[in-house]
Amino acid sequence: xxxxxxxxxxxxxxxxxxxxxxxxxxxxxxxxxxxxxxxxxxxxxxxxxxxxxxxxxxxxxxxxxxxxxxxxxxxxxxxxxxxxxxxxxxxxxxxxxxxxxxxxxxxxxxxxxxxxxxxxxxxxxxxxxxxxxxxxxxxxxxxxxxxxxxxxxxxxxxxxxxxxxxxxxxxxxxxxxxxxxxxxxxxxxxxxxxxxxxxxxxxxxxxxxxxxxxxxxxxxxxxxxxxxxxxxxxxxxxxxxxxxxxxxxxxxxxxxxxxxxxxx
Amino acid sequence: xxxxxxxxxxxxxxxxxxxxxxxxxxxxxxxxxxxxxxxxxxxxxxxxxxxxxxxxxxxxxxxxxxxxxxxxxxxxxxxxxxxxxxxxxxxxxxxxxxxxxxxxxxxxxxxxxxxxxxxxxxxxxxxxxxxxxxxxxxxxxxxxxxxxxxxxxxxxxxxxxxxxxxxxxxxxxxxxxxxxxxxxxxxxxxxxxxxxxxxxxxxxxxxxxxxxxxxxxxxxxxxxxxxxxxxxxxxxxxxxxxxxxxxxxxxxxxxxxxxxxxxx
Numbered sequence: 001x002x003x004x005x006x007x008x009x010x011x012x013x014x015x016x017x018x019x020x021x022x023x024x025x026x027x028x029x030x031x032x033x034x035x036x037x038x039x040x041x042x043x044x045x046x047x048x049x050x051x052x053x054x055x056x057x058x059x060x061x062x063x064x065x066x067x068x069x070x071x072x073x074x075x076x077x078x079x080x081x082x083x084x085x086x087x088x089x090x091x092x093x094x095x096x097x098x099x100x101x102x103x104x105x106x107x108x109x110x111x112x113x114x115x116x117x118x119x120x121x122x123x124x125x126x127x128x129x130x131x132x133x134x135x136x137x138x139x140x141x142x143x144x145x146x147x148x149x150x151x152x153x154x155x156x157x158x159x160x161x162x163x164x165x166x167x168x169x170x171x172x173x174x175x176x177x178x179x180x181x182x183x184x185x186x187x188x189x190x191x192x193x194x195x196x197x198x199x200x201x202x203x204x205x206x207x208x209x210x211x212x213x214x215x216x217x218x219x220x221x222x223x224x225x226x227x228x229x230x231x232x233x234x235x236x237x238x239x240x241x242x243x244x245x246x247x248x249x250x251x252x253x254x255x256x257x258x259x260x261x262x263x264x
Numbered sequence: 265x266x267x268x269x270x271x272x273x274x275x276x277x278x279x280x281x282x283x284x285x286x287x288x289x290x291x292x293x294x295x296x297x298x299x300x301x302x303x304x305x306x307x308x309x310x311x312x313x314x315x316x317x318x319x320x321x322x323x324x325x326x327x328x329x330x331x332x333x334x335x336x337x338x339x340x341x342x343x344x345x346x347x348x349x350x351x352x353x354x355x356x357x358x359x360x361x362x363x364x365x366x367x368x369x370x371x372x373x374x375x376x377x378x379x380x381x382x383x384x385x386x387x388x389x390x391x392x393x394x395x396x397x398x399x400x401x402x403x404x405x406x407x408x409x410x411x412x413x414x415x416x417x418x419x420x421x422x423x424x425x426x427x428x429x430x431x432x433x434x435x436x437x438x439x440x441x442x443x444x445x446x447x448x449x450x451x452x453x454x455x456x457x458x459x460x461x462x463x464x465x466x467x468x469x470x471x472x473x474x475x476x477x478x479x480x481x482x483x484x485x486x487x488x489x490x491x492x493x494x495x496x497x498x499x500x501x502x503x504x505x506x507x508x509x510x511x512x513x514x515x516x517x518x519x520x521x522x523x524x525x526x527x528x
Binding site: 092 | 307335336344356363409411425
């Protein structure tokens with residue numbers, strides 16, 4: 001079993017991605033949608049707001065309206081577009097969010113402690129959270145019957161409220177729940193880069209025990225979350241994580257052949 | 265088994281609707297989303313376009329961009345909002361579109377023959393179609409395992425292209441496929457009205473053999489499609505169809521108690 005995450009960061013040709021994906025078997029797909037969400041939010045008069053937590057992680061402030069737009073873009077546009085591509089390619093895809101059958105359950109953080117203009121500020125009304133449980137029963141049922149799950153955030157809180165959770169960590173937890181051998185985290189960069197602007201500065205391998213060092217000293221922005229997702233997956237029993245490029249020809253095949261940053 | 269369709273025509277309190285729905289068992293829900301789609305399309309600079317076919321039916325002209333917006337609103341916003349409400353109420357809902365596992369398959373009509381300014385015109389590039397097959401295997405699998413399907417258009421063509429299909433006829437075909445006893449078509453009117461502006465002119469009962477007459481002589485606009493959906497359901501083995509009001513208190517209970525227009 002492979003869990004494959006394709007990002008939503010822009011610059012990805014989903015049709016080409018799906019074409020390569022369809023040559024593989026025995027996988028669950030997880031996807032993002034952040035670039036399109038930013039665009040749609042802007043156009044609908046509710047521009048995105050990003051905040052930096054006191055622990056240094058950047059995240060989207062997700063008020064209720066943002067969560068509605070999130071559902072529209074992730075579960076509506078991108079999920080169904082991928083399902084349509086895969087169906088056309090003969091893959092019997094079924095798209096689900098973490099809300100459906102409480103597939104991905106977590107704890108809502110209603111108050112966010114963030115740094116704004118150098119000061120600690122508490123923001124209320126956030127609909128984001130931390131994943132606690134993957135309810136994998138339906139995933140097994142689907143896989144046993146030959147269906148291919150295509151999954152997307154949001155998740156759902158124990159109280160039944162939709163919560164924005166990080167897509168890479170979502171994929172990592174799904175990989176753990178399904179005891180996947182490998183987790184691919186594919187986005188619009190070749191992997192973890194020593195120098196952000198230099199795609200040739202790719203770090204080819206990171207040992208499990210060095211992940212924290214890379215999170216603290218090398219990774220910036222979204223890459224911190226990817227390494228965190230990788231760490232959680234590996235500590236949960238997944239054998240290998242590859243951070244790869246979703247943009248080129250044959251992106252899934254390339255990452256399975258260890259092009260990118262191999263972790264573990 | 266009951267198949268319940270809740271419209272998307274505006275004026276419906278989905279939270280109240282779900283609250284009543286959650287007191288019932290053994291159902292599949294189908295929903296619409298047209299009012300919100302009109303609003304979002306307008307705001308995103310791609311205003312809705314409605315056309316009248318040569319046979320007198322009004323429908324949405326669905327170019328590719330409209331279909332993307334359709335997915336956002338129906339499969340993203342409304343489907344997941346309903347799933348969230350139901351999960352909070354203890355109903356183990358799972359939201360799917362007709363694209364997923366090719367649940368609802370049909371034939372794409374790429375060219376539409378319409379009447380514009382009194383003349384017959386052929387419009388190309390339409391992504392709508394006619395339902396041919398319900399692939400009910402996954403629905404049975406979900407129902408047998410205690411999950412409650414929440415379904416929405418679009419459907420998918422045999423060639424794997426997403427197509428806009430009428431939600432009431434979608435619900436009718438699902439009811440036939442599941443051999444449901446009853447189909448409820450709930451919207452923002454009390455049922456079929458003799459006089460459109462007069463909610464007291466409700467027609468309480470229509471016999472199966474009179475449906476065509478009502479389609480031709482009484483029903484206007486969307487009501488024609490509802491009667492067509494009802495006719496298809498009844499001819500496929502469903503015992504009873506009720507056109508009811510989704511807006512009041514206890515709308516599902518009321519329609520099950522035959523408040524509205526009972527057909528069959």
